[in-house]
Amino acid sequence: xxxxxxxxxxxxxxxxxALLFHQGVLDEHFMQLQQxxxxxxxxxxxxxxxxxxxxxxxxxxxxxxxxxxxxCTDYRKIGVYLNHLMGSxxxxxxxxxxxxxxxxxxxxxxxxxxxxxxxxxxxEHEYCYLxxxxxxLFQIEQQRVLAAGVRYHPLLQ
Amino acid sequence: MALAAESxxxxxxxDDSLIDRKLIERLLKTSSFLxxxxxxxxxxxxFLGLGEDHGSAAxxxxxxxxxxxxxxxxxxxxPEMTGYDLLKKIKESSALKNIPVVIMSSENVPAxxxxxxxxxxxxxxxxxxxxxxxxxxxxxxLKGKCKDQQxxxxxxxxxxxxxxxxxxxxxxxxxxNSTKRKAMDEGLSxxxxxxxxxRKNGNSLTVL
Numbered sequence: 001x002x003x004x005x006x007x008x009x010x011x012x013x014x015x016x017x018a019l020l021f022h023q024g025v026l027d028e029h030f031m032q033l034q035q036x037x038x039x040x041x042x043x044x045x046x047x048x049x050x051x052x053x054x055x056x057x058x059x060x061x062x063x064x065x066x067x068x069x070x071x072c073t074d075y076r077k078i079g080v081y082l083n084h085l086m087g088s089x090x091x092x093x094x095x096x097x098x099x100x101x102x103x104x105x106x107x108x109x110x111x112x113x114x115x116x117x118x119x120x121x122x123x124e125h126e127y128c129y130l131x132x133x134x135x136x137l138f139q140i141e142q143q144r145v146l147a148a149g150v151r152y153h154p155l156l157q
Numbered sequence: 158m159a160l161a162a163e164s165x166x167x168x169x170x171x172d173d174s175l176i177d178r179k180l181i182e183r184l185l186k187t188s189s190f191l192x193x194x195x196x197x198x199x200x201x202x203x204f205l206g207l208g209e210d211h212g213s214a215a216x217x218x219x220x221x222x223x224x225x226x227x228x229x230x231x232x233x234x235x236p237e238m239t240g241y242d243l244l245k246k247i248k249e250s251s252a253l254k255n256i257p258v259v260i261m262s263s264e265n266v267p268a269x270x271x272x273x274x275x276x277x278x279x280x281x282x283x284x285x286x287x288x289x290x291x292x293x294x295x296x297x298x299l300k301g302k303c304k305d306q307q308x309x310x311x312x313x314x315x316x317x318x319x320x321x322x323x324x325x326x327x328x329x330x331x332x333x334n335s336t337k338r339k340a341m342d343e344g345l346s347x348x349x350x351x352x353x354x355x356r357k358n359g360n361s362l363t364v365l
Contacts, residue, residue: 041183
């Protein structure tokens, strides 16, 4: 029946969001992003998240490059990149990625190369998980909009 | 419903992070402010009309009118010129010193916060900035405008000198919840989870 489809997607979205909150992957600042989206700025969330993905991947690549040579690792620069990633993660509510950055930063401040490599592996893993889940959320949202749109299509009134 | 007399205020937001610029722009626009964003302190000064030597104001007064800024909100940690440096330059400029400045930072460093507040910042917001933080901005703008007016009308030292920062309760804005504003003015906000810092009277600092 028309309109029933949208409800199912809303449920899926609630479940996924609840899971991500429970896991500490996202926090309430992610919900604030949703609140800031409205008719005047309908793509706000996806715009911000796209920027976040682009910037984060660049930062992660840069950090990995800095750790290539154990002898001349620029730990200060790693710290700078981490601060940037921490800030943007915190701003969009990516709580877990932010926390991993904090631990990573401690390793860089101690010039602990092995510790940094380990932290980077964890960071890349958590970032991947976050990215996959956010993509899932966007897909569910798209399905929901489509399903709701079918019900309210002007030609079907 | 907005009061007829209430005009839109123009906020200049300064942050080197693109994501944070997008966020603060959205937060401010949602709260009915006009917004201009720049990514550095030097661009902010340029926009405000301070010349390359950062000492002279823009010569054309019409330029100043068009770019009239009612508040500057800036990130603290920025390369080359920090938010604190920007604050100092604004407060040292005769043309700009009455513009209220708010500082944002993701790091809760009391010494840093105190220094900013003592050197003229109206408010220090911890990042990530929330929608509810936007409610703190309007009183500072209105107070600043009052000071401007007083400065023009008479030489009352209490209001026009930068030493005294008594909060004036303004009843003009319909956007603010009056209970919240009262709590803000009195420094009482037991329900608030995140810290916000602002100055009440010239010498004492109130942690809200």
